[in-house]
Amino acid sequence: MRVQILSENLLAFRDTEGRIGLVDEFCAHRGVSLWFGRNEENGLRCAFHGWKYDVTGQCREIPSEPPDSIVCGRVRLKNYPLIEKGNILWTYMGPPERQPPPPEWEFATVPNSHRFVSKRFQDCNWLQALEGGIDSSHVSFLHRGDLETDPIFKGAKGNRYNMGDLMPVFDVVESPGGLYIGARRNAEDGKYYWRITQWVMPAFTMIPPRGDHPVHGHFWIPIDDEHCWAWSFDYLADRPLSAEQVTAMKDGKGIHPKYIPGTFRPLANRDNDYLMDRAAQKAGRTYSGIEGFAIQDASLQESMGPIADRSKENLVGTDKGIVLARRRLMRASKALIEQGTAPPGVDPAHQRVRSASVVLSPDQPFATAVPEALAANPGVEHVSV
Ligand code: FES
Ligand SMILES: [Fe+2]
Numbered sequence: 495m496r497v498q499i500l501s502e503n504l505l506a507f508r509d510t511e512g513r514i515g516l517v518d519e520f521c522a523h524r525g526v527s528l529w530f531g532r533n534e535e536n537g538l539r540c541a542f543h544g545w546k547y548d549v550t551g552q553c554r555e556i557p558s559e560p561p562d563s564i565v566c567g568r569v570r571l572k573n574y575p576l577i578e579k580g581n582i583l584w585t586y587m588g589p590p591e592r593q594p595p596p597p598e599w600e601f602a603t604v605p606n607s608h609r610f611v612s613k614r615f616q617d618c619n620w621l622q623a624l625e626g627g628i629d630s631s632h633v634s635f636l637h638r639g640d641l642e643t644d645p646i647f648k649g650a651k652g653n654r655y656n657m658g659d660l661m662p663v664f665d666v667v668e669s670p671g672g673l674y675i676g677a678r679r680n681a682e683d684g685k686y687y688w689r690i691t692q693w694v695m696p697a698f699t700m701i702p703p704r705g706d707h708p709v710h711g712h713f714w715i716p717i718d719d720e721h722c723w724a725w726s727f728d729y730l731a732d733r734p735l736s737a738e739q740v741t742a743m744k745d746g747k748g749i750h751p752k753y754i755p756g757t758f759r760p761l762a763n764r765d766n767d768y769l770m771d772r773a774a775q776k777a778g779r780t781y782s783g784i785e786g787f788a789i790q791d792a793s794l795q796e797s798m799g800p801i802a803d804r805s806k807e808n809l810v811g812t813d814k815g816i817v818l819a820r821r822r823l824m825r826a827s828k829a830l831i832e833q834g835t836a837p838p839g840v841d842p843a844h845q846r847v848r849s850a851s852v853v854l855s856p857d858q859p860f861a862t863a864v865p866e867a868l869a870a871n872p873g874v875e876h877v878s879v
Contacts, residue, residue: 515549598842600870607734620722627699631812646748650705655687671844675815676860695839703878720800846870
């Protein structure tokens, strides 16, 4: 598989022994793509002149060279470590001496039966896509048509609070790995309904749960400056997903897309105006005329252009999470460049988090009132309304 990530062109393959590797896409001989190569015994052979590489990128054979040649031993493709966890292949692309331990995001640690993962190609910079993931005020508008019809969302008591109060108050508190972003809406008897989103630096967002539905979130992974992958997961900590839920997710419900068959590009995309349906928009079946949470989000995030021009924005109170996330990213980038400080989010302790939705009385601070709601808790259901 070709893998483009952080503007690097790489190739992932599994050899005949089942080992996995992530190496430079291009042959060290004269630069042809190894995607055309032959996956042979314990290695990938370039289709042009037959140079062969193993999963670490080490050249193993140059058929045209005499047996005593030392060229092959000296040739190694750039390569990165690759591990498999939670149906996902993870790589680390930094300096080897700083390689962190394997990731411990809760969704990746539950049994396979408890989890569903998808990814979709998105035509914009990763950061504006991520900003959509921490902006929970858009739910009452963009997604309002779907809250009570989508099988992965409907029926939750929290949906009523969402629709009943269109002026959420945002309160944002720094967490060890990023931010707790609290959106407060009015509930009954003077109480508050809180939706608490997790952002863990740099690219992880976790949407607050609804009722007993699976919990979901995203990783926003840069392909290059103008494209990203929206990796999307759903999981239940305490039980398997039902067959109906999995079928719905495969069919583009919840936060997952429908694909152009054989690709990770959504069926509804910018080339076909995301299959805009003005009649559905007018009738209120969907708020924007676009079908499904994933493509509703993608269409608007992509519509900002390949890299959104922040100098033209007019930010308001509900953008507090976005403002503080930008500041924290800037601060961590400077600390990394100037002092070599490892950024938040690398430490597995920062990854063991949960989002939550909860009703609290006005004197209870959202980020500390129910501490167990915001931490991973193996086998125990999420705190959710
Ligand atoms: S370019 Fe790959 S073997 Fe020659
Ligand atoms: Fe959204």
